[in-house]
Amino acid sequence: MATRMIALLYAENMDWIPEYSANVPQMVAKYGGSYNFISTGEVKVLEGTFPAPTGIGIFDFPSVEAAQQFLDAEEYKPYLELRNKHSRNEIFAFDGREV
Template sequence: MSAYVVIDLDVADAEGFQQYIDGVTPLIDKVGARNILVDPGTETLEGDWNPPTLVIHEFPSKQAVLDFWNSPEYEPYKDLRRKYSTVKVVVAEAN
């Protein structure tokens, strides 16, 4: 069952954050996930959620997300991500 990672992304340093993207993209590909959406122009229709950039990734399963998120390969990129951006991340599994 597919799982979706939804990210509210606020990049503080685009050049620095590119290092994160360059390193993480092959890791995402390796686990069979794919980038569905990156949109810096979202429009809030109701409520007060207004992500500067909305990102959505599709993974094969919620367990695949958790395995990726907690993997030793991803660990150094978390620090890079935190250095150059602020994120809110949720995962949900399709039924």
């Protein structure tokens, strides 16, 4: 079943994003995933009290397991460390269907 992964990024400084973005998409693809949308522009909360992130990534994977394999991959660890050094993140993965 198709899986969507959404990453909410909370960062003060986005200077590390070019290095991350230059290397990570190939790793996502290796696990059957694709970037659908990345935004580091202003996010407005239209409803609710969830804090607005400074960046959002939306990805597709063939399964939740594939998304987790990407996040756990040895080759991704240096970029995970880079991301975690400069930001706080909330990442969600869920199965779904197109409606």
